[in-house]
Amino acid sequence: MRVLHAVTLHSPTHAFGGPVRVALNLAGGLRERGHEAALLALGEGFGEPWPTEVEGVPAKLFPARRILPLGFSGMTSPALLASAGRLVRDADVVHVHLARDLVTLPVALAALRAGRPLVLQTHGMVDPSGRLLAKVLDALAVRRVLRGADAVLYLTPYEREGLDAVVGCPLPQAVRLVNGTPAQEARPAPQGPPRILYSARLQARKRPVDFVDAAPAVLAAHPDAEFVVAGPDEGERAAVLARIAELGLADRFTVPGALSSAEVLAELRRAHVYVLPSVDEPFPMSVLEALAVGVPAVVTHSNGLAKDVAGAGAGRAVEPGPAGVAAAVRELLDPAAGAAASQAARALAAESFSMDAVLDTLLPVYRAALDR
Template sequence: MATLVSDDGAYGGPVSVAAGQCAELRSRGHDAALLSLWRGAGPPPADVDGVPLLAVPARTVLPGMGFLALLNPRLLRLLWRETGRADVMHLHAGRDLVTLAALAVARLRRTPFLVQTHGMVPPRTKPVARLFDSVYVPLLRRARACLVLTEEEERGLATVFHGRHPPLLRLANGVRPRPRTGEPDGKLVLYLARLHPRKRPEAFVAAAGLLLPRLPGLRFVLHGADEGSLPEVERAIAAQRLESWVEYRGPVPHGTALERLAEAAVYVLPSVHEPFPMSVLEALAAGTPVVATSSCGIAAELASTGAALITDGTPQALADAVERLLTDDGLRERTVAAGRAAVAGVFSLSAVADRLAALYTEALRR
């Protein structure tokens, strides 16, 4: 269960994670499907990356509240039916009405469930969040386990739970290695993430302005749904007169995003405090070298193995790292090889599915 599947990939990593987990479990003979709201130009598709999708159109209950306020009464009927049929529910949980509804239905149906929070349930002190948590947290405590990505997320959830919580268990995100089907565009530098202040797309634009005098002919493309930073990106492009070299091309579906990652010469993610960026893993799986920041939750692992170039996130550092990858063939080859090795070992979807199957079995026994 995930909150939202959309044709623009707006909900990002949690949907990719959920679909990947389901696909790997299905390859082992398990009957796994993805439940969600759907937002797009047409009706919900039959599947997401080959995984059956059971979805109803998203409706905004409270304007201006983002993902939190999405729901549809038809989703409640779908949840009631499918949760009653399921042995275990795996809920990719945010702090939103869809998650709240799924928790309540699973509890009423007495269906064992696990939650995976993806860093989306940090401590909050605003009155609206505290009111929501007064209903949400008691239901969340009923999970057989809460799957977390990092130590920081574990500490934050312990605060949200106020000391009484289900087991907090580490589970990495995983991807499958993908063979490269063609040569990358050696001039293309890619940003692929939501245009949100935490993602810092304006730092990508600033890095482009620093790089172009050194490496003329590069092209810089941004893909992702706008969540507040697009005006700043457009101002930065105009202020530096980069319109001929830097282009925002909007959001793309997940399948297209994977194609864009495979086409790029370098993938740059300037995000700060990113718990576990799936786009980075997907770039590594595609054989595309990555530039990221030291506050990324997997930065230490990537840096220690040489799987990515890790920077302090300043435009100058981002530009320097991209330049090194584009001008040093040996460094590029070593980084790509280390990235693929990290995907095959540390970030293996197969290993994630092994752990999930064991956790589901344990949940059924309790």
Template structure:
């Protein structure tokens, strides 16, 4: 089966976040299952532009935005033209849809050519008071949602939000999955000082300042521990820099900025504990990535993965805020045996419940069904 997947942005700095990581994981798994898969995306920052990213064959097209480095108003006319042409020979087009001028026009072009397509919105298409949302919904969003052979949703809240934007829709639940890489031991098991990692965009919902405050609280209790932050600045950079400077922790607390996608796994492997203090996080891929590497994770109780983390003793689910997160991380830092057990449980959870095999089987079935109904 020839599959075209489309996502808004791929860049060497990795600003794109979860939806692109989901698309890359799906493309790898579909390729390994024998399908001909290409990921089409807007891009910036590459020189030269690659033909492969994280082992996935890609076609990248220059993306532009009114404000450099911002996702608002993101557009890529070349990508839309390519999808309109290439979609004619694809068995299925899978668009990771956002309210932007990359994926929306690409989905509309596919719809107008009467080609089979599915949409996956990752919580990015919800009721909005943004003045630009109304015109986009009127001209494109509702049309492509209603015309899709299937609209994948991740959570009940996302399903309800989609139905507020448009009805009727052919909705189907699809969870995120992830590959299970080779196991690597926790660095502290070899005698190194434990390292605690935050790897996410530096923006309000991710609560990077809670991570900084957590480090300030825990550093005196755990003198050898280092705290590392990785991720692009999306609005809180100056506040994070100032808070780190005030902490007086020197190189025990650092923010390294963004990392290329092919280096994020190495950052995870160098850590003993992964912490994501964000709120209302539906299904964070970074947490799945840490779990797949056998790292205990700490999330807040509003995270969509909190139930499985608690049920399988994968780490800890903390109340929102630095005090609760610090208490959970303190427990893991104080007990090396607990850390090791939580890491082993994390990999078991990926293997049994969160791997890619079931996701690929579902995608194959849905693609065939949508193609049959369209032809």
């Protein structure tokens, strides 16, 4: 089966975050099962020669052009748009990681025009919105592709309700598909001073400043603790650095910027605890990656993985804010509690969020789309 995964942007810094990680994980898993899976996206930040594969997945990347001052929504490529019809016709299934943008929407429309089986996955990026641009795009294209797709994949009941609201009626072809992560070797037992890691985009909703503000309470119990704030800047890096300076903690923090996949994995293998203090996070890949390595995770109750993490004992789910984060980190830095949570994290990732389990759900969706 030839499957084309279309996502908005791929860059060396993984600036587009989780959707690209999901697309690459799915494409890699499909290839391991003997299918022909490839990636289609804008590219940005690469030197020559331009990459033709990403992590072993064949990739067609088109240089990104920013035509509107709207972040990722204002990026496109005339060459990609001109090639979309041909590229979708060469696929047996077109799997679009849909956002309100000028990449994935045109690819989805091209698949509908070509009569190709179309599977959409929105990652929480398409929800009811009062913004004028969202209303225009919904009227022109979003509702059309959601209604016309053979399957619409969602992560949580909340996301499903939002998609139904955008369309104006229940989507009969909606299918729940959780994110998965490839199996990883367990990290070695943590050595040295406690190392607490945040590795995600530095944006307001993810609350990296809460991570910084939790540090004094952790340091009161563990004066030698070290903190890492890693990830591409989406507006919060200056606030993070300013808060570190205000607290006088420059010697306790490392802020390395965006990391490659290999560098993220290396940081996880050194970490005692992983923290994602964001609110209303649908299903974060960074937490799944931490669990797979055996790093206990601290998340807030509105995180889509909160019940799984807390129920399995793979970390802690807390109220938003630095106080809850600090208390949870201090609990998990107890050697016995940390070891138990690490073992539970590995078990949870393997049993509930393995790529095999995800693909066992996804492949019948593809086959049903082909049959239709």
